[in-house]
Amino acid sequence: MSRFVFRAQAALEVRRRRHDQAQRTLAAAELSVRAAREALASAEQRLRDDLTRATTAEAEAADATILGWYRNWLSGRRREIAKCGKTLEAREGQARHARSDAVRAHRELKSLERLRERARCAFLVGERRAEQKALDSLGTLQHARRANEAKEEL
Secondary structure (H helix, E strand, O other), X not given: OOOOOOOOHHHHHHHHHHHHHXXXXXXXXXXXXXXXXXXXXXXXXXXXXXXXXXXXXXXXXXXXXHHHHHHHHXXXXXXXXXXXXXXXXXXXXXXXXXXXXXXXXXXXXXXXXXXXXXXXXXXHHHHHHHXXXXXXXXXXXXXXXXXXXXXXXX
């Protein structure tokens, strides 16, 4: 019995490597999205804390310079939140792109794997047919030999 050789094996290996790379890229992108979300949540929490402190300072009727400082400080926190929001949007865009690449790579890999499986099945069917043909030929020869031996005995 001969060995099955898939002629497009090199292309299959390339697609497997591309699929693996796409999965790694997707995981890194999702990790960066998670980190950006955490940074945004942290910045929003800091703003809420600072707002509470500013409200307390305003209620205590503190010095005008302190109130101005808090106002500027809160403006900086809001800019930080806006920056974190933009970073998150950019990372989510990268993650969407990585996800579409991963889906495409998976689809391409599966199509070539299905092709390989169909070729392997066709090979096995051909091998079984050749084996059956050889067995049929052997049976025919044995039958013919036995028939000749039976004629010679008569």
